Amino acid sequence: MLLLQQLKNDQQAVIAALAKRNLEAAPLIEEVLALDERRRALQTELDQNSARANQLAKSIGQLFQSGKAQEAEALKSETAQLKDLNKQIQQEMDACAQSLQEKLYLLPNTPHHSVPHGKSAEDNETVFEAGRIPSLHQDAMPHWDLAKKYDLIDFELGVKIAGAGFPVYKGKGARLQRALIQFFLDFNTEAGYTEIQPPHLVNEASGYGTGQLPDKEGQMYHVGVDDLYLIPTAEVPVTNLFRDVLLAQNQLPVAYTAYTPCFRREAGSYGAHVRGLNRLHQFDKVEIVRVEHPERSYQALEEMVDHVKKILDALQLPYRILRLCGGDMGFTSALTYDFELYSTAQERWLEISSVSNFETFQANRLKLRFKDEAGKNQLCHTLNGSALALPRVLAGILENYQTPEGIRVPDVLVPYTGFDLIS
RNA sequence: AGAGAGGUGGCCGAGUGGUCGAAGGCGCACGCCUGGAAAGUGUGUAUACACCAAAAGUGUAUCGAGGGUUCGAAUCCCUUCCUCUCUGCCA
Numbered sequence: 403m404l405l406l407q408q409l410k411n412d413q414q415a416v417i418a419a420l421a422k423r424n425l426e427a428a429p430l431i432e433e434v435l436a437l438d439e440r441r442r443a444l445q446t447e448l449d450q451n452s453a454r455a456n457q458l459a460k461s462i463g464q465l466f467q468s469g470k471a472q473e474a475e476a477l478k479s480e481t482a483q484l485k486d487l488n489k490q491i492q493q494e495m496d497a498c499a500q501s502l503q504e505k506l507y508l509l510p511n512t513p514h515h516s517v518p519h520g521k522s523a524e525d526n527e528t529v530f531e532a533g534r535i536p537s538l539h540q541d542a543m544p545h546w547d548l549a550k551k552y553d554l555i556d557f558e559l560g561v562k563i564a565g566a567g568f569p570v571y572k573g574k575g576a577r578l579q580r581a582l583i584q585f586f587l588d589f590n591t592e593a594g595y596t597e598i599q600p601p602h603l604v605n606e607a608s609g610y611g612t613g614q615l616p617d618k619e620g621q622m623y624h625v626g627v628d629d630l631y632l633i634p635t636a637e638v639p640v641t642n643l644f645r646d647v648l649l650a651q652n653q654l655p656v657a658y659t660a661y662t663p664c665f666r667r668e669a670g671s672y673g674a675h676v677r678g679l680n681r682l683h684q685f686d687k688v689e690i691v692r693v694e695h696p697e698r699s700y701q702a703l704e705e706m707v708d709h710v711k712k713i714l715d716a717l718q719l720p721y722r723i724l725r726l727c728g729g730d731m732g733f734t735s736a737l738t739y740d741f742e743l744y745s746t747a748q749e750r751w752l753e754i755s756s757v758s759n760f761e762t763f764q765a766n767r768l769k770l771r772f773k774d775e776a777g778k779n780q781l782c783h784t785l786n787g788s789a790l791a792l793p794r795v796l797a798g799i800l801e802n803y804q805t806p807e808g809i810r811v812p813d814v815l816v817p818y819t820g821f822d823l824i825s
Numbered sequence: 826a827g828a829g830a831g832g833u834g835g836c837c838g839a840g841u842g843g844u845c846g847a848a849g850g851c852g853c854a855c856g857c858c859u860g861g862a863a864a865g866u867g868u869g870u871a872u873a874c875a876c877c878a879a880a881a882g883u884g885u886a887u888c889g890a891g892g893g894u895u896c897g898a899a900u901c902c903c904u905u906c907c908u909c910u911c912u913g914c915c916a
Contacts, residue, residue: 442875445885446875446885449885450875451885452884452885453883455896456885456897458896458897459897460843460844460897462843462896462897465896467843477896478896482896650835
C-alpha cells in the first residue's frame with residue numbers, strides 16, 4: 403500500500419512513476435485525496451464534539467457530588483445531542499476511511515527509477531548471463547519424458563490423488579528434490595539467513611499484510627470451514643512474522659530463509675507451456691526474506707541477487723538475470739530481478755527465482771516499523787527472493803545433465819543425494 | 826469437542842463506575858555519584874489520528890476486537906476472537 407503522505411506530497415511524481423506500469427493513476431489518486439480531506443474534516447469535528455462531551459460529563463459529575471442535581475440534569479440533554487451527532491459523524495468517517503483504504507489497495511507500488519519502460523515480458527532487460535549451455539546428445543528429451551523413463555515423477559498418479567498440477571515424486575526423483583531443498587537451506591544458512599519453519603496455512607490478515615489480498619484472492623486455495631488460506635509462497639507467513647512489529651534499529655537487518663510447499667490455483671493456465679514441472683498447483687520453494695533499513699534496502703537487493711547467482715554457479719546451470727519492466731512487475735514490488743534457467747531440451751528460459759524490493763509497500767500494510775536514532779518510528783523496507791523454486795531447477799538439472807548413460811547429478815548435490823547418476 | 830480461568834503499556838503486574846493513559850516493579854535512555862564499574866540515586870520513557878507552516882503545544886481515540894447500558898466504562902451487560910488449566914480425541 404502506498405503512503406498517503408507520499409500521494410499528498412509528490413502526487414505528480416507518483417503518477418509519473420505509475421505510468422511506467424502503463425497505469426493512468428491520476429483519477430484514482432484524486433479520489434483518494436478527496437476522501438482523505440473529507441475524513442480529516444470529520445475527524446476534527448468529531449474530536450471537538452467529544453472534547454465538549456467530556457467536559458460536560460466532568461461538570462455533571464461535579465454537580466451531582468455537590469448536590470446540584472437540577473443543574474446536572476439540565477446539562478444531560480446537551481450530551482445526549484452530542485452523542486447522537488457523533489454517532490452520525492463517526493459512521494460517515496468510518497465509511498470514508500474504509501473507502502479510502504479500498505482505493506489505496508488498488509494502487510500498485512511505484513517502480514524504482516531503474517525499472518525499464520515496457521508492456522510485457524518481451525520488454526524486460528537482460529542484465530546478466532552466465533553458465534554454459536550444454537550441447538545435448540541426439541536423443542535428448544524434455545524432463546517429462548526423462549521423468550517417465552527413469553521413473554522419477556508420476557504425473558498421472560498425482561491426477562488420481564489430487565488433480566493436474568500435483569505431481570508424485572518417486573525414488574531418486576524424490577531424493578533429488580529433497581537434496582536440492584537441503585542444499586539450498588544450507589547454502590542460505592551459511593550466508594547468514596536464519597532458518598524458519600512457518601505455518602503452511604495463514605489467516606486473512608496475513609494475506610492482506612503481504613498484498614495477496616485483496617489483489618489475488620482467486621489465486622490462493624481457501625479452506626472455507628476455518629477461513630484459512632494455503633500459502634502461495636513462504637513470503638506470506640515469514641514476512642507476516644513482522645506484522646504489527648516495532649523493531650529497535652539494532653535489530654536490523656533481519657535475514658530469514660524458509661522451505662515450504664507453495665499452493666497456487668493458477669486458474670486459466672493450460673497448454674504446452676504448463677507441461678511437466680513447468681507450472682504446478684503445488685510445488686516446493688526455498689525463500690529468502692529480509693527486513694532492512696530504508697537506506698540499505700537496495701544494497702540488500704544486490705546482495706540477494708549475488709547470493710542467488712552463487713547458488714546457480716554452484717549447480718553449474720546456465721542462467722540469465724532480467725530486470726523486469728514496468729508492465730511485467732508484480733503489484734507490490736518496486737524493483738524485481740528475475741532469474742531464468744535455460745532448459746536445453748525445451749529450448750526455452752524458465753523462471754526460477756524472483757528477487758524484489760518492496761520498499762515500504764508491504765511494511766505499510768504490515769505496520770512493520772523501527773525506531774530510528776531520533777526516536778521516531780519509521781517503516782522498514784521488506785525484500786524477498788526465491789533461493790530457489792524447486793520444480794524448474796529440477797527440470798533444468800534433468801534436462802541439462804542428461805547423457806546417453808543417464809542423468810548426472812551436479813557435484814555439489816552428490817553429498818546430499820548419495821548417488822551421482824540416475825540410470 | 827466439553828468444563829473452568831483469563832486477555833491491561835517493551836515485559837511483569839495493580840486496578841470492579843468519575844480525580845485512570847492507567848499504581849508499583851523490570852527493562853531502556855539521559856544525568857548525578859565513582860579512579861572505572863556495580864550498587865545507589867534523580868529525571869524521562871506507548872501508539873494512532875486531528876488542529877498548527879513547523880517545533881512546542883492542544884484535542885480525540887486506544888486496557889484483545891465489535892456492540893450496548895450510563896451524563897461518565899479498563900471496571901457493568903451482550904457478541905466474537907485468542908490464550909491457559911482440566912477432561913476427551915490425536916501424530
